[in-house]
Amino acid sequence: MAGLQGRAGGEQTVDPGTSVIRVEGVRKRYGSVVAVDGISFEVARGEIFGLLGPNGAGKTTTVEMLEGLRVPDEGRLHVLGIDAVRSSAALKPRIGVALQTPSLYPRLTVDEVVGLFASFYETSRPPDEVIAVLGLGERRHALTKDLSGGQKQRLSVALALVNDPEIVFLDEPTTGMDPAARRSLWDLVKRLRGDGRTILLTTHYMEEAEELCDRVAIMDHGRILEMGTVDELVSRHFHERTVFFDTIAGVPDDALAALPGVARLRHEDGGHTLLYTADVGGTIAGLLALTEVLGDEPGDLGIRRPSLEDVFLELTGRVLRD
Amino acid sequence: MDRQMRRLWTLTVANTKSYVRDRATVFWTLVFPLVFVVLFGSIFSGVGGGKTSIGWVDLDGTTVSAELAASPAVAGAFTLTTGTQDEMLQAMRDGKVRAVVVVPHGFGSAVVAVRAGQAPAAPLDIALYTDPSATQTAAAITGIVGAAVAGFNQAMSGLPPVLRVNAKTLQSEGITATAYLVPGILAMALMQLGLFGAIPLVEQRQNLILKRLSATPLRRWTFVSANLAMRVAVALVQAGVLIVVAGVLFGITVVGSWALLAFLVLLGAMTFVSLGYVVASFAPTEDSASQIVSILQFPLMFLSGIFFAIDAMPGWLQAVARLTPLTYLGDALRQVMVGGVPFAPLPVDIAVLGALTVVFFGVSARYFRWQ
Ligand SMILES: Nc1ncnc2c1ncn2[C@@H]1O[C@H](COP(=O)(O)OP(=O)(O)OP(=O)(O)O)[C@@H](O)[C@H]1O
Ligand SMILES: [Mg+2]
Numbered sequence: 001m002a003g004l005q006g007r008a009g010g011e012q013t014v015d016p017g018t019s020v021i022r023v024e025g026v027r028k029r030y031g032s033v034v035a036v037d038g039i040s041f042e043v044a045r046g047e048i049f050g051l052l053g054p055n056g057a058g059k060t061t062t063v064e065m066l067e068g069l070r071v072p073d074e075g076r077l078h079v080l081g082i083d084a085v086r087s088s089a090a091l092k093p094r095i096g097v098a099l100q101t102p103s104l105y106p107r108l109t110v111d112e113v114v115g116l117f118a119s120f121y122e123t124s125r126p127p128d129e130v131i132a133v134l135g136l137g138e139r140r141h142a143l144t145k146d147l148s149g150g151q152k153q154r155l156s157v158a159l160a161l162v163n164d165p166e167i168v169f170l171d172e173p174t175t176g177m178d179p180a181a182r183r184s185l186w187d188l189v190k191r192l193r194g195d196g197r198t199i200l201l202t203t204h205y206m207e208e209a210e211e212l213c214d215r216v217a218i219m220d221h222g223r224i225l226e227m228g229t230v231d232e233l234v235s236r237h238f239h240e241r242t243v244f245f246d247t248i249a250g251v252p253d254d255a256l257a258a259l260p261g262v263a264r265l266r267h268e269d270g271g272h273t274l275l276y277t278a279d280v281g282g283t284i285a286g287l288l289a290l291t292e293v294l295g296d297e298p299g300d301l302g303i304r305r306p307s308l309e310d311v312f313l314e315l316t317g318r319v320l321r322d
Numbered sequence: 323m324d325r326q327m328r329r330l331w332t333l334t335v336a337n338t339k340s341y342v343r344d345r346a347t348v349f350w351t352l353v354f355p356l357v358f359v360v361l362f363g364s365i366f367s368g369v370g371g372g373k374t375s376i377g378w379v380d381l382d383g384t385t386v387s388a389e390l391a392a393s394p395a396v397a398g399a400f401t402l403t404t405g406t407q408d409e410m411l412q413a414m415r416d417g418k419v420r421a422v423v424v425v426p427h428g429f430g431s432a433v434v435a436v437r438a439g440q441a442p443a444a445p446l447d448i449a450l451y452t453d454p455s456a457t458q459t460a461a462a463i464t465g466i467v468g469a470a471v472a473g474f475n476q477a478m479s480g481l482p483p484v485l486r487v488n489a490k491t492l493q494s495e496g497i498t499a500t501a502y503l504v505p506g507i508l509a510m511a512l513m514q515l516g517l518f519g520a521i522p523l524v525e526q527r528q529n530l531i532l533k534r535l536s537a538t539p540l541r542r543w544t545f546v547s548a549n550l551a552m553r554v555a556v557a558l559v560q561a562g563v564l565i566v567v568a569g570v571l572f573g574i575t576v577v578g579s580w581a582l583l584a585f586l587v588l589l590g591a592m593t594f595v596s597l598g599y600v601v602a603s604f605a606p607t608e609d610s611a612s613q614i615v616s617i618l619q620f621p622l623m624f625l626s627g628i629f630f631a632i633d634a635m636p637g638w639l640q641a642v643a644r645l646t647p648l649t650y651l652g653d654a655l656r657q658v659m660v661g662g663v664p665f666a667p668l669p670v671d672i673a674v675l676g677a678l679t680v681v682f683f684g685v686s687a688r689y690f691r692w693q
Contacts, residue, residue, distance in 0.1 A: 067537050069693070089539070097537040103530035107343040108336055119332040120538040122325065143343070159534075 018044045020167060020198050021066065026075030028061050028222075035061040037222030038075070043200060043215075048193050050213035051202040052308075054316060058222040059202040060100050063171050066200070067097050080166060093121055096165030100172050100202075102156035106145035110136055110155055113144055114162060121163040133188065134158040135181070149176040157185065161192075168192060170201040174208060186212050206309045216308070218315055225315045230308050237314055238306040240264075240276040243283050245298035247273045251290060259286035266313075276306070326544060333540075333548035334555075340522065341552060351518050352560055355511035359564060362507070363500045363572045374463065374573075377410030377422035378402040384430025391425075395470035414451060414492055417502075421463045422492070424449035432484055447488035453661070464489060504568040505655035506628030509590060511560050513622060513648055516594025517615045519553055520601035524611040527602075533693045542692075550595055557591035558584065565659075578658035586658060586672075590651040593675045596682035597647070603689040621646075628652035632665055650674045 021043035028036040036058040043049040051059045064070045066077055068088025077084040082091045105113055114131055118124040131140055134154040139147060144155060153176050160168055170189075174182045189199055189212060203209055209216050210230050217227040226233055240263050247267060256265050261279025268274060277283040280303055291297050342348060380387050391402060403410070403419055410422045426446045450467050452460035468487050475483040526532050535545065561583075568574040576583060601618070605611035623629070625639065626648035632640055643649050654671035657664050666674075 069533060069536055092537060092539045095537075097534070099530055099534055099537075101530055103534040105336065105340055105526075105531060106529070107340045112336060112339065116332055116336045117538065119329050120535075120540045122539075163538075 018046075020045045020080050021049075021200060022076075022078040023062070023066070024076045026062070026065065026072045026077060028058075028065065028070065028072050034222050036065070036072070039219075039222070039224045040075075041217055041224060041227060043198060045198050046193060046196050047214045048189060048199045048201070048212055050209045050216040051200070051219055052204075052206075052209050052216050052312065053202075053219035054204075057219040059219055060171055061222075062219075063169050063200065063202060064099075067095065067169055068092065093163060094166050096160035096163060096168040098156045098160040098168075098170045098173055100175075102152040104144040104147075104152060104155060107143055109143055110140045110147070113155065114158060117159050118162050123164060124162050125164050127162065130158045130162050133161070135184065150178055150181050153177055154181065154185070157188075165197070167198045167200065170199065172202055172204065174203070174205065182208070206307065206312065210308050218312060220316045226311070233308065233311045234306055237311050238276060240278050240306070241280055242304050242306050242310070243275040243277055243280060243287070243302070244268075244272045244304065245287070245301045247271055248291060248294070248296055248298060250294050250296070255290060256287075259283050259290070272300075326541075329540065330544050330548050330551070333544065334551045337548055337552040338555070341556070344522070347518050347521070351511065351515045351556070352563075355507050355514065355560065355564060356567060358507050358510070359504060359568055360571065362503050363568065374399070374421075375401045375403060375419045376463065377413050377419040378404045379407045379410050379422060379424040380404065381407070381427040382425050382429040386430035386433045387425045390429075390470070390474060393470060393474070395466070395473050399466045399470075411451065411492060414453070420453065421460070421467075422449075422451040423467060424451075429485070436484055445483045445486040448485050449488050449490055451490045451492040453492060460491075500568075500572045501574050501660040502631070502656065503629065504564070504572070504574050505659045506652045508561055508564050508587075508659075509626075509628050509648055509652040509655050510623055511564065512557055512587065512590040512651065513594045514619065515553060515557055515560065516591060516596070516598045517601065517619055519549070519595050519598035520605065520615055521608060521611045523549070523599070523602040524605050525608045527691065527693070528608055530693070536692055550592065553595045554588055554591045557587055561587045574660060576659050577661045583655070583658045586651070586654050589672065589675050589679070590655070593647060593651065593679045593682065596679050596686065599686035599690060600682050603686045603691070622648050626652060627665060647675065647678050 019042040021041075023042070024040050025038055026036055026040070027034070027038050039058075039062065041049075051062060053059050061070060065072050066079055066084050068084050068091055071085055079091055080094055084091055105116070108116065110131060111127065114127040118127050131137060134157055136151065136154055136158065139151060144152065147155065153173065157170065157173055160170065173189075174185055177185065186208070189201070192199055201212070213230070215227065215229050216233070217224045218233070219225065226236070228236070240261075253265060256262065256273070256275060259275065259277075260282030261277040262275050262283055263278065264276045266274045266276075275283055275287075284301070284303075287298060287301075378391055380391065390396060396402070403413065405413070407422075407424055410419065413419045414422050425448055429446055429448075432446055448467075448471060450464060452463055464487070471485045471487055475485060565574075565576065598615075601611060601614050605614050625642045626646040627635070627643050628648055632643050632649065635643060649665065650671040653665040654668055654675070657668050657671075664671075
């Protein structure tokens with residue numbers, strides 16, 4: 001992970017020598033729907049790479065083409081230097097896969113399913129260890145159909161780790177997990193990176209991408225709109241900082257936009273008004289002066305740096321999750 | 323290779339556990355056929371069951387011949403149906419009796435003469451008709467009748483024998499209803515086992531297990547072999563249990579070769595498992611798979627001659643039966659298990675089942691989707 005932080009700016013942040021995933025000009029159509037519309041990116045060894053995007057953006061399609069489960073119409077996909085389309089058999093022993101929907105034998109126990117998957121590989125980690133790592137020890141004798149949604153999700157991740165893979169693909173791994181389980185999965189993913197593994201994950205959670213990913217790609221309508229570290233993305237889109245306050249009924253937007261330093265403004269669903277400004281002091285002074293005239297003052301006034309969420313909204317015009 | 327075998331074994335065990343834990347399927351494939359055998363076997367074999375039914379033709383009509391019929395050696399072993407020789411031979415051809423005994427004219431007077439100290443000119447022939455195709459049954463009946471005759475002769479100790487068994491053969495047209503039914507029910511059970519196999523497959527496609535397996539190094543042939551291995555193992559267990567139950571309750575013994583029977587069970591299981599794969603290839607959801615299976619199984623069952631002889635069906639139905647795979651499996655199993663008159667020669671049955679299996683595998687290899 002260390003090697004990546006230094007290289008700022010631009011899409012070509014990955015040294016071709018260390019890149020373990022290479023996607024070039026990939027397209028995939030389903031009838032009239034273009035699920036993936038000519039994307040290219042690279043992921044370096046030891047990196048946690050996140051694909052971020054709203055429903056239907058093409059994240060799952062992209063990941064499953066890399067896993068050798070779907071065939072692209074155009075373009076090339078290489079994983080660990082192996083052609084993921086033509087030589088997927090050579091790849092399978094070396095990758096770990098957790099599909100978006102946990103797919104488990106309903107009438108087998110946790111133990112049995114992990115043991116079964118372990119038997120598919122030449123080398124595998126001890127099933128007990130994988131089960132313990134995902135905190136499923138207490139449920140090891142339960143049939144998988146009796147597991148809770150989050151437990152199924154964890155078992156699905158456990159199966160992705162059973163062959164000690166070099167690259168782990170996790171499609172929305174934390175969906176349905178409680179906050180504690182999510183935290184512990186984040187820790188696990190970081191430990192996997194620590195061992196020199198590469199992780200490609202998709203997510204809807206901004207917080208997860210900010211916390212976990214060395215780099216993210218924001219996808220929408222099958223295209224990659226933006227790619228880089230979270231910091232890069234934020235500073236690329238916002239030179240300003242954000243002044244936020246509870247929306248005041250009597251103040252027109254025009255007046256706010258005319259305040260010193262304000263570049264843009266936006267009303268959040270939560271009742272906040274956001275002012276993106278290059279001059280925080282001037283903006284706040286102007287705002288207070290404006291409200292004083294009305295005999296009012298702004299509630300919950302504050303300053304923050306724009307987040308990945310702001311970038312996302314800027315790019316897709318959509319909020320991912322409410 | 324060793325590695326592949328281990329995978330095959332682990333997957334087969336996993337499949338078997340999945341199967342055994344699915345109560346409904348276990349009922350339909352294992353318990354239901356047994357219930358069928360017990361129920362129908364009891365109905366068709368009549369009250370008491372057990373005793374073999376034979377035709378008894380008394381050309382003598384004296385108290386002495388009546389004595390023989392009533393002797394424990396005869397009456398204790400058989401249920402006697404009496405009538406004229408023509409009637410009885412017809413009854414045997416129709417499968418209503420398993421053998422016919424003809425007591426000769428002059429038997430009574432010969433015995434009376436011998437008892438009075440007169441030496442008989444020559445022993446009288448008591449004719450015994452048995453069906454050579456039902457080897458074991460014929461041998462058993464011959465043994466019992468022979469013993470009864472020897473016993474009768476011995477009762478007049480010191481004197482020359484009065485009676486001698488004259489064994490004759492008669493190809494019977496049929497076998498008892500229960501004997502007819504048991505191989506049919508085994509065939510039905512194998513069909514159920516195979517067809518119901520479609521449901522867990524579609525279930526595994528629907529909940530993406532097949533897709534998930536595609537992301538592992540597991541080969542498809544290993545997956546298919548494990549699936550087949552589990553079904554074939556269950557088929558053999560099923561056949562064993564059915565045969566034992568039919569033997570204990572209804573005295574039905576396997577007349578042909580056990581090896582051939584095992585082969586037919588295997589072949590039948592393969593035919594219907596592959597038909598199950600065809601269903602799984604075209605059924606989009608688990609629900610539609612179970613609907614297709616239940617819609618298919620009844621016509622396959624009732625138009626196949628496993629319950630009723632095909633000859634007894636109207637002409638158009640016979641034509642349909644000729645196209646039904648279960649007809650051939652039932653016929654083959656019947657020939658090996660209980661004998662009787664075949665619908666088709668055994669090699670033809672085997673060829674038809676083999677060809678269907680190849681076609682079904684071919685169709686499913688072409689149309690089966692893993693995701
Ligand atoms: N097998 C398929 N057949 C037809 N259309 C498909 C198929 N798979 C994906 N699509 C379409 O391709 C587009 C991208 O789907 P994809 O599943 O890759 O999105 P996603 O980013 O993973 O979305 P989500 O966040 O909802 O999981 C969608 O419009 C979807 O309807
Ligand atoms: Mg998805």
